[in-house]
Amino acid sequence: MKFGKDFKKQMVPEWAEAYMDYNGLKRILRELREYKRNKHSVTPSKDFERRRSPPDRTISGIELQSGSLRSNGDIEDQVIDVNTLHGDGCREVYKTKFLRQSEEGGDIEATFFRKLDQELNKVNTFYNDKVEEVKKEANNLDKQMEALVALRLKVKKLDQYGSRSKRHNNSAVHLTSNKSSADDNLGNEPTGLTSGLQVNEEHRREPSTGGSEVNPNHVKNSSSDGRELLKTYTQKEDPMEVLEHVRITNTLESPISTIKGVFKDSREEELSFDKEELKRVEERLRAAFIQFYHQLQLLKHYSFMNLSAFSKIMKKYEKIASRRAARSYMLIVDNSNVGSSDEVTNLLERVETTFIQKFSNSNRREGMKSLRPKAKREGHSVTFFSGFFSGCSIALLVAIVLSIEARKLLDKEEGAEYVENIFPLYSLFGYIILHMLMYAADIYFWRCYRVNYAFIFGFKKGTELGYREVFLLATGLAVLSLGGFLANLHLDLSAEKYKTVTELVPLGLLALVLAITFCPFKIIYHSSRFFFIRSLFHCTCAPLYPETFPDFFLADQLTSQVQALRSFVLYVCYYGLGESSRRQSKCRSHGLYNTLYFIIAVVPFWMRFLQCIRRFCDEKDVKYIFNGLKYLSTIVAVIIRTVYEMEKGKTSWMVLALISSAVATTMNTYWDIVMDWGLLRKTSKNKYLRDRLVVPHKIVYFAAMVLNVVLRLAWMQLVLEFKLRTVNKVTITTVIAFLEVIRRGIWSFFRLENEHLNNVGQYRAFKSVPLPFSYYDEDADKDD
Known part of the structure; x- marks a missing residue:
């Protein structure tokens, strides 16, 4: 199957407009090819073939020469000059200057690179926006997991002492004296998502002139294998104190909850600390994790497909224009956020670890079976x-x-x-x-x-x-x-x-x-x-x-x-x-x-x-x-x-x-x-x-x-x-x-x-899952 058809088939339908316009760029290249057919021979120039040396490095699937960007070759070999500017919100904007516009067909090639820049900026902006969204959602899930861990400990403690108390108040028995037991239950396992995955600029993978081959299953690591980004989850305070600031969100998903919601002004309820409540919370949070994992997979696939598209279109340009510009441009693509950011990959690993430990009893096979259901096969x-x-x-x-x-x-x-x-x-x-x-x-x-x-x-x-x-x-x-x-x-x-x-x-x-x-x-x-x-x-x-x-x-x-x-x-x-x-x-x-x-x-x-x-x-x-x-x-x-x-x-x-x-x-x-x-x-x-x-x-x-x-x-x-x-x-x-x-x-x-x-x-490719806990600040409530 040709890449163009496969690219369209693999798109997330709701994000189709945010993908690189591969067909639009191909139309410009076809126009360039028709122009060259009318003016010159279809075959590449001998000078271009002679100067092409055997490849020993790959960037995004393109075979390239080793060395720096401009150290090899004469100044006459330069085709493009890519500049990185800062747009709104200090985001990077890429602008390419075509250096051979005075030559025959130069206007068409200049149009191609202007279009290419537009697509790269569009893809990069969309990807950055989505990464910011998933980071915020990961932060919410992190807080939800803190409350879930505390609720599990509370229910287990009450069950051990045979307590029949159904309401939590400030005079409830805390587990301060059992802090070591709480730590044992947590097992110092990494539970938080964003607590270990706040990716700062200094932690990003350093740009590499050589790059790496694009592989959908390949996990990118930072210079220190990303381990400094995965901090161990530790409860800074008594786990039970978390429960003093949360309530159960009433989503009105059943007849009983609907009837209760009619007679109550608030959509929030106090915790009752029973096993049924814990079971409902776990089911809702489990569904939220699965949905979040699917969202991360779509975003990672979006990055991979667009990188492949840029790689393929630059190959076509080199073949039709008989110029060497792919190496220069793909370095920029690989060093952009969509090509170099490890945040999504690290979040995927973190979600897998948390889900397997907290929702699958550390059974990796069962956990991954829930996170990655098998695709349907038609017999x-x-x-x-x-x-x-x-x-x-x-x-x-x-x-x-x-x-x-x-x-x-x-x-x-x-x-x-x-x-x-x-x-x-x-x-x-x-x-x-x-x-x-x-x-x-x-x-x-x-x-x-x-x-x-x-x-x-x-x-x-x-x-x-x-x-x-x-x-x-x-x-x-x-x-x-x-x-x-x-x-x-x-x-x-x-x-x-x-x-x-x-x-x-x-x-x-x-x-x-x-x-x-x-x-x-x-x-x-x-x-x-x-x-x-x-x-x-x-x-x-x-x-x-x-x-x-x-x-x-x-x-x-x-x-x-x-x-x-x-x-x-x-x-x-x-x-x-x-x-x-x-x-x-x-x-x-x-x-x-x-x-x-x-x-x-x-x-x-x-x-x-x-x-x-x-x-x-x-x-x-x-x-x-x-x-x-x-x-x-x-x-x-x-x-x-x-x-x-x-x-x-x-x-x-x-x-x-x-x-x-x-x-x-x-x-x-x-x-x-x-x-x-x-x-x-x-x-x-x-x-x-x-x-x-x-x-x-x-x-x-x-x-x-x-x-x-x-x-x-x-x-x-x-x-x-x-x-x-x-x-x-x-x-x-x-x-x-x-x-x-x-x-x-x-x-x-x-x-x-x-x-x-x-x-x-609205670029809506997944449904929002209501979270079980709602946090509130008593001091903020008093101020209000």
């Missing part, structure tokens, strides 16, 4: 079984169509009865299968356009499903449902003695699907199933859980599956109320069925309404109130439309249904396109779209907007009831429900694209 078996199930699904579908046509089932009275009673039971699986196929297509295009869906959803690294896995699940479910439908069709019409068995086929199929979905054993993508169940549980418990992207995204998907949810109600009526034995559609006569028919259609929109209220309470942004009103208008429209359906087409209800549906459709369409997709921006450089676009073809966005409006209006057929004599009403309802699922699949792609671009605009 050939997934592709094979996807194709196999696809073929079986097509064969079963053809068999069903031929069976119906051979028996002229739709022309008979029993055929109409069959469609009216049995087909809705199996249509539930059709809605689910189509939704999964749309999700698989979304994942495929997200990957094509480098939308970081795994990060946005918050999937654990290595557990996210790819489009192949989702397609496999969809085709596997299709085989089960179509096979059950064909068996139901064959047994129901062939012999009277199979009637009882036939009635149980749809119920058995539904029970099998639910059993697999909620199976607690680690089979069939256990992690993804658990993630789905947890998000579903959060949706049903809204607003007691904080609203996260996976939760409200799933709730939005459920709003497009109203007919599927009503199919569950049909199962209750068909099997719970005895309608399967009479083989007639008597569900409308049952009050329980009518009640559930109302409620189940409103539940998804009500969940989204409560989620909007919760998010408004958390973020105080008024736009979530308007979003909640949008779902409230949809609830009203659904209720009126359902009443109209049950009232057998009264004109007054039809007018109300049209008005409420028109208002809800207008609000939902506007929110989809403007808020969820971020399109129709007046000041955008892409007219009627937005500034950043993932899909290069603008027509795709306009087509999606038009299609969204058309599909939003498709369900108006249920209100207006256009007379289509050749089509059964159940079929019309099913087709419209399928169209709504397709619309939601299209919406999902552009919704996630907009979320991804918002992350890109």
Whole structure:
């Protein structure tokens, strides 16, 4: 694979704009090559080849001569003069002067070096900013670890003495007399991060004229192996005194904590010193360390890839321009912060040591397994079984169509009865299968356009499903449902003695699907199933859980599956109320069925309404109130439309249904396109779209907007009831429900694209993990 493609593939998607513009520099070099082709021979000059001596030193992967920068060669050999200036905040700014601008093609080469300087300054500035951020975060983690160590000692001490005290106060027993025991527990192990890793300018690696080869796995050390930077953690005061200045941060992550937060003004609680509290603190701090380690890995990889890019582009310049400038420029690159700083590498080592000792019982294998989860591998078996199930699904579908046509089932009275009673039971699986196929297509295009869906959803690294896995699940479910439908069709019409068995086929199929979905054993993508169940549980418990992207995204998907949810109600009526034995559609006569028919259609929109209220309470942004009103208008429209359906087409209800549906459709369409997709921006450089676009073809966005409006209006057929004599009403309802699922699949792609671009605009490549402890200063509180 060419470096340019690999460079783009290895980028952190949210930091793409902060990487060196490798393709932009290549375009300038191509322009230079075309100019030289028109003026001179393509091959390098003999003088250049003659003066190139065998390499004996490498800098960032470039073979160079030994010696100082200007000691070898005549003054005529100098091509560039790189100056280091001091910009804002005393940061280094690099400016290169091209010394051969008067020669043919010199203007193009001067343009190349100006662009190169811009990219180096951009990369260096971004890297410096990120290093400052991780150093501040490391300092916070250092304080958190001090509190955790003290809390562990306190809990252990109370457990040893059998104390039942649940509240800490100033008169609590300190462990001053047991200071040696505390030191033994700490073991003089390096626990602090920044306490041993405050990298000063005098501790940096001295610039080397020879440099070193760039290696992503190579750990750079300072002149003294960096050991003077890794100070041993020591508790300067009694560990228990730390606990007098900390409280537990209440993140409102559970229904109980949410209810407590409603009746309390403060988000902080005093320590209770029990084992359950210690366990919760350790889990939260463990997650914070893993997230911080991942952040450091991304930053280190960012440095490595950019250094490689500068090396490669200078090689190309030397080849095309037939000049020796790589050595001079790469010395500057290697001595810049992005090329010479050891802070990130040292922090990585420190985090590994701390995590292994404090969270993995000094078991390095288990600790590194948590810090560096294995990358997911896609096996050939997934592709094979996807194709196999696809073929079986097509064969079963053809068999069903031929069976119906051979028996002229739709022309008979029993055929109409069959469609009216049995087909809705199996249509539930059709809605689910189509939704999964749309999700698989979304994942495929997200990957094509480098939308970081795994990060946005918050999937654990290595557990996210790819489009192949989702397609496999969809085709596997299709085989089960179509096979059950064909068996139901064959047994129901062939012999009277199979009637009882036939009635149980749809119920058995539904029970099998639910059993697999909620199976607690680690089979069939256990992690993804658990993630789905947890998000579903959060949706049903809204607003007691904080609203996260996976939760409200799933709730939005459920709003497009109203007919599927009503199919569950049909199962209750068909099997719970005895309608399967009479083989007639008597569900409308049952009050329980009518009640559930109302409620189940409103539940998804009500969940989204409560989620909007919760998010408004958390973020105080008024736009979530308007979003909640949008779902409230949809609830009203659904209720009126359902009443109209049950009232057998009264004109007054039809007018109300049209008005409420028109208002809800207008609000939902506007929110989809403007808020969820971020399109129709007046000041955008892409007219009627937005500034950043993932899909290069603008027509795709306009087509999606038009299609969204058309599909939003498709369900108006249920209100207006256009007379289509050749089509059964159940079929019309099913087709419209399928169209709504397709619309939601299209919406999902552009919704996630907009979320991804918002992350890109803020260079947000990782989620912030709330820390368990909050520090406060009593003296500062008194002054306030």
